[in-house]
Structure formats: structure tokens, C-alpha cells
Amino acid sequence: MSEAPVLITGGAGFIGSHLADALLAKGHSVRVLDNLSTGKPANLPLGDSRLELIEGDVADATLVRQVMAGCRAVAHLAAVASVQASVDDPVSTHQSNFVGTLNVCEAMRELGLKRVLFASSAAVYGNNGEGQAIDEDTAKAPLTPYAADKLASEHYLDFYRRQHGLEPALFRFFNIFGPRQDPSSPYSGVISIFTERAQAGLPISVFGDGEQTRDFVYVGDLVQLLVQALEAPRVAAGAVNVGLNRATSLNQLLADIRSVLGSLSAVSYAAARPGDIKHSRADNRRLLERFDFPEPTPMAVGLARLLGR
Numbered sequence: 304m305s306e307a308p309v310l311i312t313g314g315a316g317f318i319g320s321h322l323a324d325a326l327l328a329k330g331h332s333v334r335v336l337d338n339l340s341t342g343k344p345a346n347l348p349l350g351d352s353r354l355e356l357i358e359g360d361v362a363d364a365t366l367v368r369q370v371m372a373g374c375r376a377v378a379h380l381a382a383v384a385s386v387q388a389s390v391d392d393p394v395s396t397h398q399s400n401f402v403g404t405l406n407v408c409e410a411m412r413e414l415g416l417k418r419v420l421f422a423s424s425a426a427v428y429g430n431n432g433e434g435q436a437i438d439e440d441t442a443k444a445p446l447t448p449y450a451a452d453k454l455a456s457e458h459y460l461d462f463y464r465r466q467h468g469l470e471p472a473l474f475r476f477f478n479i480f481g482p483r484q485d486p487s488s489p490y491s492g493v494i495s496i497f498t499e500r501a502q503a504g505l506p507i508s509v510f511g512d513g514e515q516t517r518d519f520v521y522v523g524d525l526v527q528l529l530v531q532a533l534e535a536p537r538v539a540a541g542a543v544n545v546g547l548n549r550a551t552s553l554n555q556l557l558a559d560i561r562s563v564l565g566s567l568s569a570v571s572y573a574a575a576r577p578g579d580i581k582h583s584r585a586d587n588r589r590l591l592e593r594f595d596f597p598e599p600t601p602m603a604v605g606l607a608r609l610l611g612r
């Protein structure tokens with residue numbers, strides 16, 4: 304008899320599809336619920352009989368309950384991942400980014416499921432961590448509907464933990480990169496945009512002086528952590544930063560892309576984006592205490608995989 308599947312909401316997207324691969328590789332079955340707004344069926348190994356893809360919306364409570372029935376755990380990754388989209392359309396993104404979480408909590412309570420992973424974000428800290436490594440107790444300053452929905456989702460998951468015995472593993476992802484990150488919007492992840500344009504020989508725009516820094520994590524390292532959190536006998540309360548405590552500037556990133564490709568298209572510098580955070584770096588002590596985080600994939604190796612080198 305095959306094992307009950309893990310439900311991955313948003314499983315046809317960038318991070319979710321890598322998690323699906325990693326779970327299948329470890330012998331688990333996987334059910335994906337995704338509205339295919341940015342995710343793609345082609346990201347998933349649809350020929351694998353242990354994988355099911357259901358097209359639908361996490362904002363639909365009835366559907367979430369139907370799809371979750373028979374599953375043993377949930378990785379809740381479905382969200383509109385673009386911060387700017389939430390600024391442009393707070394009402395519609397709230398359905399995905401908050402109501403979806405509440406629907407997942409309620410369905411888990413009704414069906415008696417316990418373990419759930421949640422993809423929160425460093426965005427919950429706003430500008431409060433500037434210039435230093437941000438630990439989890441840093442004051443929260445959600446500056447956008449995206450960040451507010453992530454923080455509210457964390458609080459609701461914690462309420463369901465205390466009240467209904469859910470076992471949420473709350474992760475605040477810093478900047479994740481790797482293959483399948485969709486570069487198609489100007490607000491897509493910077494590495495996906497820079498590498499796509501560099502490969503096509505198209506000009507690259509840096510917003511600001513390029514000295515802003517981010518704490519980039521390779522997606523393969525992240526999903527090893529997520530699999531561990533699904534399999535662990537228990538998870539402690541409280542959110543956990545997922546970063547390496549390493550700052551990489553955009554100028555350094557461009558130099559690294561040039562090293563992998565051997566050349567780089569023209570780079571121009573434009574005004575910084577309003578509200579853009581200058582420095583973001585995780586204090587990751589809690590991550591390293593609670594989990595067996597893998598040796599991080601070096602940026603050059605991650606970029607080479609992304610660039611197919």
C-alpha cells in the first residue's frame with residue numbers, strides 16, 4: 304500500500320517543484336494544489352505515478368478540504384510571491400497570501416492533520432534589520448500587504464498550534480535562487496533576471512549603486528531543510544530564519560555571473576527602487592540549532608547549475 308501523500312500548495316512553482324522532486328526522491332508521494340498563476344505543470348515530473356497535480360485555488364475552502372483529504376502533511380507554499388503585486392493589488396493577493404493560509408489551517412483542523420510547513424519571508428522585518436544580521440526576535444515591520452499577510456499567516460498558524468494541536472514549521476526565507484525561478488516579470492527574483500539577460504546578451508539594469516546586499520540561499524539546500532522539517536518527530540514553536548548569514552552585493556553577483564559565463568552583457572545603473580531594502584542578512588543561529596542544515600552550495604556552483612554550465 305502506498306504512503307499517504309504530502310500536499311504541496313504552490314507545488315508547480317519554483318520552490319514547490321523542487322520540494323516535490325526531493326520528496327519523491329525520498330520515496331514519498333506528493334499531491335500538488337496550484338492555480339498555475341506563475342507555476343507550470345512542466346516544472347513537475349508528471350509521468351511519476353506518485354505525483355498528482357490538481358489545478359485550483361487555495362482561496363477556495365471547499366476545494367482545499369477535498370484536496371487535503373487523505374494527505375498526511377502539508378507544505379503551504381502557494382502565494383503571490385511578488386511583493387510589488389501585493390502593493391498593486393492588495394485585495395486579490397490577500398486571497399492567496401492570507402485567506403489561503405486560513406483555509407489550510409481550517410481544513411487541517413477538520414481532517415485532523417498536524418504537520419504543516421509555511422513559507423514566510425524576511426519581508427516581515429521590513430527595514431528593521433538594516434546593517435546587521437537579523438534574528439527572529441527583531442521587531443517586525445511589515446511594510447507591504449505581502450509582508451503583512453505573511454506575518455498574519457504566521458500568527459494564525461501559531462493560534463492553530465496552541466488551540467488545535469497543529470505542528471507548524473514556520474520558515475522566514477531570505478532570497479532563494481536556482482533553476483525554475485520565473486524571470487518573466489520585472490519584479491522576479493534578481494538572480495533569475497540577471498542570469499536570463501546575461502545568457503541572452505541583453506542589457507542588465509541595476510537599481511541603485513549595486514552595493515545593496517542580500518543573503519542568497521540555493522533552492523536545493525532549502526528543500527533539504529523542508530524535507531527534514533516534514534520528517535522530524537516534532538517541531539519547536541517560533542519562526543526560523545532561512546539564510547546563510549552571508550551578504551552578497553549585486554555588483555559581486557554580476558562579477559560571479561561573468562566568471563561563470565566568461566562575459567557579461569552591458570550593465571547600467573538606475574535610481575534605487577522606492578522602499579527597497581539596502582541590506583538583508585539572516586542571523587541563522589536558530590536554523591543551525593534546530594536543523595541539520597546542509598553545507599551551503601557556493602554561489603558559483605548554484606549559478607553554474609542555473610546557467611546550465
Ligand code: NAD
Nearest residue numbers: 313316317318338340341342360361381382399422476479
Ligand atoms: P512561485 O511564484 O514560483 O511559486 C508560488 C506558487 O504558488 C506558483 O506555482 C503559483 O502558481 C502558486 N499560487 C499562487 N497563488 C495561488 C493560489 N491562490 N492558489 C493556488 N496556487 C497559487 O514563487 P516561489 O519563489 O517558489 O515562492 C514559494 C513560496 O515561498 C511563496 O509563498 C513565497 O512567498 C515564499 N518566499 C519565496 C522567496 C524567494 O526568494 N523565492 C522568499 C521568501 C518567501
Ligand code: UD1
Nearest residue numbers: 384424425426477478490491492493496508509510515576
Ligand atoms: C525577495 C523575494 C521576496 C522575499 C524576499 C525575502 C522575489 C521576487 N522576491 O525580495 O518574495 O520575501 O526576497 O528576502 O523572489 N534588482 C535590480 N535589478 C533587477 C531586479 C532587482 O537591481 O532587474 C534589485 C532590487 O532593486 C533589489 C535587489 O535586486 O535591491 C533584490 O531584489 P529581488 O530579487 O526582487 O528581491 P527582494 O526585494 O529582496
